[in-house]
Amino acid sequence: MNPDSLAAALLAVLSPIAERRRPEESLDLAAADVVFERPKNRDHGDWATNIAMKLAKRLGANPRELAQEIADALGSVDGIASVEVAGPGFINIRLDAAAAGALAKTIVDAGAAYGRNETQVGNTINLEFVSANPTGPLHIGHTRWAALGDSIARVLKASGADLVSEYYINDAGAQMDKFGASVLAAAKGEPTPEGGYPGQYIADLAAHVLEQRPDLLELDDDAQLAVARELGYARQLEEIKQSLETFNVHFDVFFSERTLHEKGAEGASAIDQAIDRLAEQGHVFEDGGAVWVRTTAFGDDKDRVVRRSDSEIYTYFAADAAYYLSKSDRGYQHKIYLLGADHHGYVHRLKALAGAAGDDPQKDIEVLIGQLVSVNGARLSKRAGNIIEMDDLISWIGTDALRYSLARYPADSPLALDPEQLRRRTNDNPVFYVQYAHARTVNVARNAVDAGVDRSTFAPELLDHETESALLGALQEFPRVVAFAAELREPHRIARYLEELAGLYHRWYDSCRVTPKGDEPVEPVHGTRLWLNDATGQVLRNGLDLLGVSAPERM
Known part of the structure; x- marks a missing residue:
């Protein structure tokens, strides 16, 4: 006898009691309304419920007297050994050994399906996490979000959600040009350009580019940069995917930001279309030559620029808007974003964006902010020089110990791991x-x-x-x-x-x-x-x- 069947039994005996006490009132209760807890003291039975105290006022009854009525009726139900009333009206239920023990066979027969449930059935969810720029290896912060995000995806799917786990590839914008310039400089044997990316991994990417394109340095300057950027990007993204697979993290979708900027057959990009859609709903305006979205109407601390007055290039927020709308267009009503500790400022703007898009910011979008994680004795990556790499952590601690430990604590709690204990x-x-x-x-x-x-x-x-x-x-x-x-x-x-x-x-x-x-x-x-x-x-x-x-x- 499990909690659901126990709840059904309790409701069956409760209905005539309620009808006798208040024939004019319909309780209209479901099994989910009956909450059972495991008593901390096993002498108090297998299950306890406070249903009598919750219903006593509605039924015009003393809580303890109502509890006793329910207990007397439950005592004759098959599978229940005894029922006792405690305190102001708690009902303590003890199952007979056969009813309790039958669960063992139920579990073995169910196998991998045991534990799965339908509490999230009907929810279509897009869960985005990690989403690191493809300009370098994954680091310790990404490692925590990879473990948490993948585990959240697994429990939601096990509970019946229609869920896609998604990695947003930030492969557009100035950082990609800086990345390409860094790879090209390494290929030429030149110092890292100002604002570029240093580290041995850049030299490794440059060697890969030269292996793929021995003629790189014979090309004109623009072509050199384009080749170094694209081949370096493809290689770095593949390494990111390999790191995630090694960590037992699987994404259903890798979504490229570039696709939002590409012009379609009618000459408009997904970003153009997104701004037009927001404008149709009355949330876009011009001021000082710039184009804005009025996100303050949905709780943001300030309105957001989507195109500056001195530029024809859209801002990151414009891409965020197009990306958000693409999730809705792909059929995902609920969007969950897992962001790092330095992204607190994104919460209000993303929720405001949901409101501007016509969604309910309280229901259709969820932003989880994680706190920092540190590892005692961890050394900076020899390849990257300024981070602790995911691959190094996996090699040192192991996938199982690392994943379990990172998933063992709430996302919003700072975390310090002790590798020696985990080994x-x-x-x-x-x-x-x-x-x-x-x-x-x-x-x-x-x-x-x-x-x-x-x-x-x-x-x-x-x-x-x-x-x-x-x-x-x-x-x-x-x-x-x-x-x-x-x-x-x-x-x-x-x-x-x-x-x-x-x-x-x-x-x-x-x-x-x-x-x-x-x-x-x-x-x-x-x-x-x-x-x-x-x-x-x-x-x-x-x-x-x-x-x-x-x-x-x-x-």
């Missing part, structure tokens, strides 16, 4: 603790085969040890944890749940045997416990996958 194979290393629990479930299953224990028998009523009750209770919570993590965009809730589950499993392992001792015969309890063991392994595996972390079978 340690001890229980004070959270990722090792969880992965070891999974490896232990696999080892128990292997040993069970050798001992002649299999899953041909399943007697859930035998799972009555206190550690089994606690473990089953935690396993039952997994779908709700996933749904909550998706709703709040907080994958760290998955990590903390897995650590709690691993602890409960280790305690169960110390108390309950899956294989018989010595010459003892194999009994139904052993096969039944194997179901519980395998169910725990499945949930650990499913949870780690939501964080983009592997589930090793041996450690």
Whole structure:
């Protein structure tokens, strides 16, 4: 019996009670309106609800008396062992062992689907994250957003969202010319130009360009710059994609900013069309020869220029507007932006842009701002010289430990990682603790085969040890944890749940045997416990996958 079926049972007994007390009023309650929590003290049962206290005033009842009426009726429901009323009207419910233990088979049968839910069904979401300029390697800040963004995408998809994860390639504008000039200077053996990009990686890109175009220096100046910029850009973007794949981060879409500037068949770019669309809604005006969008009408601190008076070139905000509209045009009602700590100023302008585009800034756009992350003892990249590279962190700490640790904390909390702890194979290393629990479930299953224990028998009523009750209770919570993590965009809730589950499993392992001792015969309890063991392994595996972390079978 899970929380949903328990809620249905409670509503079934509540309806006649409510009708008797207030026949003129319809409660019109759904299962989602009944909230169950796991009591911190296991002596108080498996589940607790405050539904009586919430409804007492509407039904003209004393909360504790109403709770007792509900408890008396629930006590006769199949699968419920006992119901008690505590305090001012809490209802504590204890399931019988068979009803609780049946979950183990449910999980094993569901496999990778266990934990998936439909709380985000109907939501079409475009999730943009990382989006680093293709002018250099990914660094430590991008690493945190890559881990968080990909994990958020995974929990939203697991909760039924129609989601696309997207990387916006800032491949237009002055920075690309500076990048090309830097690569060209390195190819010529000249110093980095003022305002350009230094570092060994630029020299490496220059060597690649010369390998692809041995005739580079024979071209005219404009052609040299164009070739160096384009070949260097293509190579750097490929390296960024390789870094992300190594980090187990997958993007559905890489969206090029250049496509927004390209002129279509009718001679207008996506930016031109975006400005025209905003103008049709009355949000564009001219002042001092410049073209503006009146974003202050939607909560921005100032109106935004889309084209300056002394230029025919659109501003970055104009490209932002076209990009935002393109997401709507591609069918994504909800847009989520994950931005770094230095992008606080973007929140109001992006929300105002949503309003100017005709969307609801409170519902259709979400901007998450992350805080800085540091790594104790990390050295600056030898290639880039002024950053800590993602690739270096992966080589040093490992993808699993790095991803788990970065997803383990809320995005808005500053974070300092201790690599020595993350490389340690001890229980004070959270990722090792969880992965070891999974490896232990696999080892128990292997040993069970050798001992002649299999899953041909399943007697859930035998799972009555206190550690089994606690473990089953935690396993039952997994779908709700996933749904909550998706709703709040907080994958760290998955990590903390897995650590709690691993602890409960280790305690169960110390108390309950899956294989018989010595010459003892194999009994139904052993096969039944194997179901519980395998169910725990499945949930650990499913949870780690939501964080983009592997589930090793041996450690």
